Amino acid sequence: MTESPPPQPGREPAFNVPGPVLLVVGTILGLYAVQSWIGPDWPYRFGLIPAHLWQGDALGLLTSMGVHGEWMHAGSNAVGALAFGAPLARRLGGDLRGYALFIGFFLVSGVLSALGYALLNPESQVPLIGASGAVFGLIGAATRLMNPWGVLEPLLSRRVLSMTAAWVAVNLLVGFLGFDPSTGIRGIAWEAHLIGLAVGLLGVGLWFRLWRVPPPALPRSGPWTGTPGGEH
Template sequence: MPVLYLFQGWLPDGGLGLAFRPASLTDGQWWPGVLTAMFLHAGWVHVSMNAVGALAFAPPVARLGSGLRGALGFLLFYIVCGVVAALGYGLIHLESQDIMVGASGAVFGLLGAAIRLLGRRDGTLRPLTDRRTLTTATALMVVNALIGLIGFVPGGEAAGIAWEAHAFGFLFGFLTIGLWTRLFGPPRPAFDSTGDLRDPQA
């Protein structure tokens, strides 16, 4: 992310032409902002916060896959989380001409997926109905909404917080990581009946 931000500074308009504008969903100008906005940032504090978040939540999610297939699956998951976050934000603010940039929607998608792994060292996902998972997810979304409505974030005094994008990215990651793992994770081992099938001793 910091490297991309350096390149962003070299663009003639500072990358604003690649930002996402919600109203573009209705005026036919939606491409490419809905995809490229997640690779842009509004400043060093902004990019640093998202980079730290990605470093914290990406590894457990990435480890759900293996090899090239797993790497491609992880990258696709990250990108789709970011696109869903942008689209969700755009649908809520459909007439807004304000631009949105940042990878936080995608990062929140990773956070949502990582929560399904809480306390699981074997890489298995907690079910969607797990009380600990639901409690943690609810608390995070409440905090996210409060921060967004209050508008407090270090270094973000001059810009709004797209907390709705965070929520859409989070929910997508939280709800779909199981399906994603089945599609891009390692193949499940075939049934093996060569072991000792006797009842375990008491």
């Protein structure tokens, strides 16, 4: 079952970015600003090297999200979080618990996307870096929440399927070309993007149930009113 959307609400300010999203964006850019102080070996110190993961070095699953190859890399991930993080952040709430749940979802998406990449490339010695997998987790969640009410849409709805197909096509194109035509960045881990997208699409409903996130408040009257059903 899914939730029944209420009537169209009033328009919100154009630049009403939730605090948790700004925190993620600031962290991505801030960490990149200081990583040059670490030294030239930072990709091997903090990136995820799949071959090392299977030897017990799992810290890179988390630390790889905090380092980026260049300003364009960090900036594109910051813009992605800024553009697609708001629907999930608003649904989770702006209190301390909402902050924690948003950051938790972001980190879980990043860790699972990196783990999936390592499973697909188990012998790779090339460090995986960047928060792209976590950002695609936000994109996946937003794909099911990108409506005026914060309602979780069915996985098989026309809008969710069309947006998912578009993201899959873009990443397959990046994989085929070997670089991102919008930024010129090479060596894109498109597999991690798709895994992060799947985590967001499939995991957002589970995240809501796991942490008992309440459904959005619905008005008592109007053509779209009704009691929200369970979220999947």
